[in-house]
Amino acid sequence: MNIENASILKQEKVTGDYNVLVLDVPGVSAHAQPGQFVHILVPRLENHVLRRPFSLYGVEDRTISILYKRVGKGTAALNLLQPGEEMSVMGPLGNGFPMECDCHPVLVAGGYGVAPLCFLAEKLGKKGDLFVGGRSEADILCIEDFEKLGWNVHIATEDGSVGQKGLVTEILDAWLNERADEDKPVFYACGPDGMLKALGNLAESKGATAWLSLDKHMGCGAGACLACVHKLRKKDGSEEWGRVCKDGPVFECREIVWET
Amino acid sequence: MNHEPSAIDLSVDLNGIEMRNPVTVASGTFGYGQEYADIVDLEKLGAIVVKGVSLEPWDGNQTPRMVEVPGGLLNAIGLQNPGVDGFAETYMPFLRKHDVPVIVNVWGKSVDEYAEASARLSDVEGVDGLEVNISCPNIKEGGIAFGTDEKMAAEVISAVRKSTKLPMIPKLSPNVTDISIFAHIAEEEGADAISLINTLPGMAIDIETRKPVLANVVGGLSGPAIHPVAVKMVWQAAQAVKIPIIGMGGITDAATAIEFIIAGATAVAVGTANFTDPATCLNVVVGIEEYLLRHGMKSVAELVGTLEV
Numbered sequence: 001m002n003i004e005n006a007s008i009l010k011q012e013k014v015t016g017d018y019n020v021l022v023l024d025v026p027g028v029s030a031h032a033q034p035g036q037f038v039h040i041l042v043p044r045l046e047n048h049v050l051r052r053p054f055s056l057y058g059v060e061d062r063t064i065s066i067l068y069k070r071v072g073k074g075t076a077a078l079n080l081l082q083p084g085e086e087m088s089v090m091g092p093l094g095n096g097f098p099m100e101c102d103c104h105p106v107l108v109a110g111g112y113g114v115a116p117l118c119f120l121a122e123k124l125g126k127k128g129d130l131f132v133g134g135r136s137e138a139d140i141l142c143i144e145d146f147e148k149l150g151w152n153v154h155i156a157t158e159d160g161s162v163g164q165k166g167l168v169t170e171i172l173d174a175w176l177n178e179r180a181d182e183d184k185p186v187f188y189a190c191g192p193d194g195m196l197k198a199l200g201n202l203a204e205s206k207g208a209t210a211w212l213s214l215d216k217h218m219g220c221g222a223g224a225c226l227a228c229v230h231k232l233r234k235k236d237g238s239e240e241w242g243r244v245c246k247d248g249p250v251f252e253c254r255e256i257v258w259e260t
Numbered sequence: 261m262n263h264e265p266s267a268i269d270l271s272v273d274l275n276g277i278e279m280r281n282p283v284t285v286a287s288g289t290f291g292y293g294q295e296y297a298d299i300v301d302l303e304k305l306g307a308i309v310v311k312g313v314s315l316e317p318w319d320g321n322q323t324p325r326m327v328e329v330p331g332g333l334l335n336a337i338g339l340q341n342p343g344v345d346g347f348a349e350t351y352m353p354f355l356r357k358h359d360v361p362v363i364v365n366v367w368g369k370s371v372d373e374y375a376e377a378s379a380r381l382s383d384v385e386g387v388d389g390l391e392v393n394i395s396c397p398n399i400k401e402g403g404i405a406f407g408t409d410e411k412m413a414a415e416v417i418s419a420v421r422k423s424t425k426l427p428m429i430p431k432l433s434p435n436v437t438d439i440s441i442f443a444h445i446a447e448e449e450g451a452d453a454i455s456l457i458n459t460l461p462g463m464a465i466d467i468e469t470r471k472p473v474l475a476n477v478v479g480g481l482s483g484p485a486i487h488p489v490a491v492k493m494v495w496q497a498a499q500a501v502k503i504p505i506i507g508m509g510g511i512t513d514a515a516t517a518i519e520f521i522i523a524g525a526t527a528v529a530v531g532t533a534n535f536t537d538p539a540t541c542l543n544v545v546v547g548i549e550e551y552l553l554r555h556g557m558k559s560v561a562e563l564v565g566t567l568e569v
């Protein structure tokens with residue numbers, strides 16, 4: 001973990017409410033792994049005391065990029081920043097996705113959840129299938145990034161405006177059932193809780209491994225405040241609070257206890 | 261920053277806890293020190309105050325546990341901790357390796373639990389002092405906070421005093437009509453110092469769902485929003501007691517820390533600002549030194565309680 005003043009190199013609109021921000025921040029980019037995140041102090045955000053967490057979307061020598069959705073005051077303020085401006089970035093934080101994969105990688109994304117999976121697809125050294133879901137066309141992002149890397153892309157939207165109509169886990173289930181199981185799938189996912197939970201159940205029913213990246217409201221981002229906790233199942237079957245920022249954000253689905 | 265060794269004496273003594281400078285961290289905002297060790301040189305802090313520890317492990321509240329509000333945040337972590345033994349085994353080996361006083365924040369659900377936890381912590385090598393969080397409900401006595409009832413506050417502080425020889429620092433609740441009464445009680449019952457303030461009770465509502473934002477419904481307010489309240493309470497407490505005071509509540513920089521010192525605090529603690537910028541404590545140390553230099557003072561002790569009214 002490092003803390004560094006980053007300068008903005010690029011601010012680019014992707015679609016709808018989504019932007020990509022590219023930052024020059026060598027102290028953070030140096031050791032960054034897919035699935036890790038950064039905690040950003042948004043400049044000119046008066047009367048706010050908390051940083052904002054964002055997954056690493058891409059990392060090059062000195063730079064990192066994030067893909068963010070405008071949802072509130074902090075992301076609206078981010079949107080106003082121009083190249084050349086500076087901000088404090090803490091990171092890289094948390095434990096990312098495991099990188100050794102001797103199975104067939106299947107990535108499952110919802111909304112801005114494609115961000116860490118894009119970085120993962122680039123670094124995994126193996127190609128597979130991406131399943132991406134959202135409410136409508138505007139929520140389906142970064143498809144070209146995956147296609148360029150040679151991944152098969154499967155799209156589901158709830159309104160059917162692009163790809164198949166339905167939930168991403170439904171089209172995934174159908175695909176799994178049709179597929180000859182020559183090599184076992186291993187899942188990597190990031191998105192809303194409902195999607196992660198459904199995917200976890202699916203993976204367990206198939207006896208497959210699923211690495212899920214959780215999104216919990218954060219305070220410190222460093223493991224100190226215990227704001228971001230999620231219930232985890234320990235090896236002995238007992239349950240305890242785990243810190244999503246420090247012990248996660250990536251957990252194997254069997255570790256995660258979902259509240260009913 | 262490269263600093264010449266300066267002639268200014270920043271050290272302070274909390275009746276047995278010798279701090280190299282007056283700046284420490286507020287319990288619950290800096291974990292157990294090691295969480296921030298990558299980016300903060302712990303040996304540059306005056307002391308480390310760790311997250312509240314109880315006799316047995318404690319699970320804390322459901323989530324959401326924290327929400328940002330204008331000028332601060334509300335938290336309802338619920339004092340989650342691994343218990344005295346878990347704390348000693350997991351976190352003390354790391355802390356012992358660092359040349360910095362360790363103050364353990366301790367709490368309980370009954371007088372006996374406070375006393376027992378304090379006694380056990382006193383036997384743990386490397387613990388230099390106890391900060392006693394009395395803003396907790398007394399489960400045995402109907403859930404009234406120890407820190408808001410004069411009789412219960414006296415009882416719990418006295419019980420801890422009997423169970424430990426370590427410097428003992430009751431941490432006062434701001435949720436009272438007259439803080440000087442509680443400061444006085446702490447001194448009478450043998451406290452070596454007092455610290456204040458803990459968070460103020462607050463609440464936030466999601467108007468779309470008409471539900472409270474925090475799972476616990478209510479939480480504690482901290483951050484810049486509470487600074488003026490805290491400065492006033494430290495000033496009042498300082499007039500009521502002779503023992504040193506650790507002032508806290510909304511410190512974000514040297515200026516907000518210096519206000520506490522002028523009001524009568526010997527030391528200060530940075531809380532919520534650690535989340536905004538983990539380097540805040542170090543910046544406060546540098547800023548206090550610069551201030552003293554600018555005002556022709558040779559030690560921070562000279563500044564304590566110099567308010568002119």
Ligand SMILES: Cc1cc2nc3c(=O)[nH]c(=O)nc-3n(C[C@H](O)[C@H](O)[C@H](O)COP(=O)(O)OP(=O)(O)OC[C@H]3O[C@@H](n4cnc5c(N)ncnc54)[C@H](O)[C@@H]3O)c2cc1C
Pocket residue numbers: 037052053054055056066067068069070071072073074075076112115116214215216217218249
């Ligand atoms: C590990 C992690 C990685 C993340 N990665 C990304 C990413 O790559 N791209 C991206 O766009 N966002 C990401 N987020 C979510 C992002 O942090 C929030 O959207 C952001 O903090 C909102 O800030 P704001 O000030 O705009 O919103 P606020 O004004 O604080 O809140 C606006 C609304 O967003 C909700 N909200 C705030 N924080 C979160 C959160 N953490 N999760 C869900 N809802 C939230 C609030 O409840 C509120 O309804 C990530 C979150 C985590 C925990």
Ligand SMILES: Cc1cc2nc3c(=O)[nH]c(=O)nc-3n(C[C@H](O)[C@H](O)[C@H](O)COP(=O)(O)O)c2cc1C
Pocket residue numbers: 225286287288289311312335337339365393431457458459481482483484486508509510511529530531532533
């Ligand atoms: C997330 C969080 C956790 C806290 N946990 C504790 C605790 O365990 N024990 C305690 O005595 N005070 C606790 N506090 C209170 C702080 O130590 C401090 O008194 C208060 O936050 C005011 O300082 P600030 O405005 O600088 O944050 C906590 C505060 C926060 C924000």
Ligand code: FES
Pocket residue numbers: 217218219220221222223224225226227228229243244245246
């Ligand atoms: S955000 Fe503070 S412990 Fe995770």
